[in-house]
Amino acid sequence: MSLKISIIGGGVAGLCVARELVDRGADITLYERGDGVGKHACSWWAGGMLAPYCEGETAEDIVVQLGLKAADWWQKSVKKGIKSGQKGAEKAQKVQKNGTLVVSLARDHADLERFTRRTRCFTRVGADEIGRLEPDLKDRFSKGLFFESEAHLSPREVMTTLRELLVFEGVKFIRDEVEPELIAKDGLTIDCRGLAAKDSLADLRGVKGEMLMLSCLDVSISRPIRLLHPRIPIYIVPRGDGIYMLGATMIESSGGKYATARSVLELLSAAYALNPAFGEAEILEIGVDSRPAYPDNIPRLTRDGNIISINGLYRHGFLLAPAMAQMVAAHIFENKSLEMKHEYSA
Amino acid sequence: MMRKFYGTELSNGLMLGTAQYPSPAILADAFERSGAAVATVSLRRESGKDKAGQDFWEMIQRLGVRVLPNTAGCHTVKEAVTTAHMAREIFGTKWIKLEVIGEEDLLHPDVFGLVEAARILSEDGFEVFPYCTEDLVVADRLLNVGCEVLMPWGAPIGSGQGLNNLFGLRALRAHFSDVPLVIDAGLGLPSHAAQAMELGFDAVLLNTAVAKAGSPALMAEAFGLAVKAGQMAALADPMEKRDMAAPSTPVIGKAFLT
Numbered sequence: 001m002s003l004k005i006s007i008i009g010g011g012v013a014g015l016c017v018a019r020e021l022v023d024r025g026a027d028i029t030l031y032e033r034g035d036g037v038g039k040h041a042c043s044w045w046a047g048g049m050l051a052p053y054c055e056g057e058t059a060e061d062i063v064v065q066l067g068l069k070a071a072d073w074w075q076k077s078v079k080k081g082i083k084s085g086q087k088g089a090e091k092a093q094k095v096q097k098n099g100t101l102v103v104s105l106a107r108d109h110a111d112l113e114r115f116t117r118r119t120r121c122f123t124r125v126g127a128d129e130i131g132r133l134e135p136d137l138k139d140r141f142s143k144g145l146f147f148e149s150e151a152h153l154s155p156r157e158v159m160t161t162l163r164e165l166l167v168f169e170g171v172k173f174i175r176d177e178v179e180p181e182l183i184a185k186d187g188l189t190i191d192c193r194g195l196a197a198k199d200s201l202a203d204l205r206g207v208k209g210e211m212l213m214l215s216c217l218d219v220s221i222s223r224p225i226r227l228l229h230p231r232i233p234i235y236i237v238p239r240g241d242g243i244y245m246l247g248a249t250m251i252e253s254s255g256g257k258y259a260t261a262r263s264v265l266e267l268l269s270a271a272y273a274l275n276p277a278f279g280e281a282e283i284l285e286i287g288v289d290s291r292p293a294y295p296d297n298i299p300r301l302t303r304d305g306n307i308i309s310i311n312g313l314y315r316h317g318f319l320l321a322p323a324m325a326q327m328v329a330a331h332i333f334e335n336k337s338l339e340m341k342h343e344y345s346a
Numbered sequence: 347m348m349r350k351f352y353g354t355e356l357s358n359g360l361m362l363g364t365a366q367y368p369s370p371a372i373l374a375d376a377f378e379r380s381g382a383a384v385a386t387v388s389l390r391r392e393s394g395k396d397k398a399g400q401d402f403w404e405m406i407q408r409l410g411v412r413v414l415p416n417t418a419g420c421h422t423v424k425e426a427v428t429t430a431h432m433a434r435e436i437f438g439t440k441w442i443k444l445e446v447i448g449e450e451d452l453l454h455p456d457v458f459g460l461v462e463a464a465r466i467l468s469e470d471g472f473e474v475f476p477y478c479t480e481d482l483v484v485a486d487r488l489l490n491v492g493c494e495v496l497m498p499w500g501a502p503i504g505s506g507q508g509l510n511n512l513f514g515l516r517a518l519r520a521h522f523s524d525v526p527l528v529i530d531a532g533l534g535l536p537s538h539a540a541q542a543m544e545l546g547f548d549a550v551l552l553n554t555a556v557a558k559a560g561s562p563a564l565m566a567e568a569f570g571l572a573v574k575a576g577q578m579a580a581l582a583d584p585m586e587k588r589d590m591a592a593p594s595t596p597v598i599g600k601a602f603l604t
Contacts, residue, residue: 058368118560205370205401230504230554251390252402295405296371 002027005332006183009192010034010173011041012155012317013310015162016325017190019077022169024333029172031183033196036173037159042194042289043317045211047237047247048158049224050074050151050319051100057118060298062340063316066323071097071151073322078153078161094240095158096223097151101125101133103144104228105273111228112143122147136219136275152224154239155318184306190328191309195254195292201311206254206290209315210263211247213239214271216281227270234270243284246271250315259286291315301327301338308338348577349526349548351495352441352473354412356383359543360573361414361528362566363388363553370405372562377409380566385411386443386551388418389433403436414475416443421456423463430467442467443475443497443530443551452502457484461491468492477530480514482521489525496525497551500542501532504554508538509545519546536565536572543576544584 003026007014010032018028034040052067075095102122104112116124122145131138133146167173180191180200191197198204221244224237237245249263264286271278294300294312299320302309308331310324330336348355361384367373377385387406390399406413415433420426423446430442446463448456455478464474468491476488480498488496498518501507509515510532519527529542530551539550550573559565 060368114558205405251399253390253399254401293369294371295369295374297369 003332004029004187006031006187006189007192008178008180008183008189009041009194009196010037010163011192011194012043012046012159012321013194013313013324014190014192015159015166016321017192017310017328018166018171019162020325020329021332022166022171024329026332027170028166029174030166031174031176031178033175033177035175037156037163042209042291043155043159045209045247045287045289046155046317047211047224047235047245047315048153048155048318049100049235049237050095050153051147051224052319053119053121053147053150054100054102054226055316055319056120057115059316060296062298063320066340067316067319070319070322071095074151074153074158074318077165077322078158080165095151095153097149098223099133100147100150100152100224100226101130101137101144102147102226102228103130103137103141103274106142108228108230109143111230112145115228116145119145119147121149134221134223134225136221136277137225140275150224152237153318158318180307180309187306188332189307191307191311194311194313195290197309197311198254198292201309203294204292204311205252205295207293207314208251208253208256208288208290209248210251210259210267211245211287212264212267212283213285213287214244214246214278214281215242215284216244216278217242218277218280219244219275221274225274227274229270232266232270234267236271236274244271244281248315254290256288256290259288291317298340299324301331301340303331303338308332349524351475351526351548356412356549357381358383358570358573359528359547359549359577360384360539360570361386361530361549361551362556362569363416363551364406365418365553366557367562370402373557374405374409375563376556376566377411379563380556380570382566382570383411384414384549384551385409386414386416386553387433387437388416389429389436390419407437412441413437413439414441414443415439417445419447420445421447423459423466426459426463427466430463430472434472440471440473441475442472443477445477453504454502455479455499457481460484461487464488464493465491475528480511480518482518485518485522489522494525495528496522497528497530499531500529500538500550503531505532506534506555507532508534509541512545515542515547516545536568539569540572540576540579543573544579546580549573 005026007030050071052064056064125144125146127142183189226235293314297314299312360382362382363386417426417429446456446459474493475495477497501510526548528549533552556566
């Protein structure tokens, strides 16, 4: 008889853990707050950049290390969905491995120099190369960095595909907000609730993020672009079909249902700086949510009796959830420690 | 003797900002290693609403240093006054670093708005630390409306250029010899901080130079040492500069080597 495990939380962490545990033959029940993949999880608003080297500018080395194999993990997981004919899987197939381009306006070249010093695995690119990589940015930037090995995905499509595949494989999804302590009486429970677990995880805090979804058929960009800026580093991630995700602010605040006018202005003016044609873009969505983070902005795996909790993925949900999920699986099935180690890279 | 800030004597002259660190844990480390006496915290209006920034502020308060809330990013008198009130409620302090920005490229203080906001807040019982330029007349006006501390810039915020107008800063120090003066903004290196202290300023306030360093905690410690060195040098009464060499041993009567 297979091991029964409950997972609480249907965001990116919960789904990745379910994937790893199902692969090891566990019998999974997953409790989710909302109806399927949706706005109740902060991963709904994620950028979906799998950019460990770029994140290394400010993130600790372990974040870079654990994130290195994320793109392969997602590609493999989504492919399974395509094979079993899950609808939407074709679109979600787009775990695109075509790199990240980092640029800055001339007045902020000092920030580009700093980014160069703090990161690795890139090539320096000039105006010609930038124009070749992204024709719609031609002649707009004289210097940049190209991180060729990085990738991106569409969070919503990918999570939907993953969830459908898990349903197909027999994972029971139950819509209910449950307390881990109650569920854990019946067996091993993985708490993947993110900020909702704040009451039991004292150090956890929220970091507010704001993002926009734009539709702009006049601009064609094929890979994530990071525009450096001394105060608000901004990125734009193509979702295909002229849709772009523009993010994201980082504000030390756990509340706020709404984006501020200032944040929206700053995000939009960055898009406009990339290409003035974004001025004609339609704003499809303004998204706001808080990411769960620990004081060192590094995720943690902890165990208290029958409850294992994964939390604090901060702005690195899609980048780190696969490695975290594998660590949980190795702990349960191979009795490995939950301590974060560098050698654990998916 | 260090001048007092609204009656408060600080253990040293380092004031450190709390924005832009890679993580709160690194921020805490930077404070510990620098020994900074004061932490400035800027309040985003939105985080003030419903106290949504509570987690971060509690972390700042746990640093165990004096908190100086900041109206960073305010462009109008009204905005700055509202933010100051919010800060007083949240942090339970009368201290407020007053920033009213008038120009976007250099983040130049709007000195007219600054004087007006300082007057309103001083009358309301606040102890105002105004972010100003080295302009003597503006400084005088700020003192007239109730400020007892001045915070002239070293260079534009976040520029890391050090002390841009040495002449102006010296004049300010000489002109207001009883007023506590803090060099706020524009410092990039510990040597800039040491220089400010050597000139007789009472403290320096910086953020980006530490937060954006590759190792913020190490840079914070370096600034802590530099402030201390500069402060000691000022107390030691430095020698005067002169145009010609002055031999430190007598020349007359010295044996010539052939």
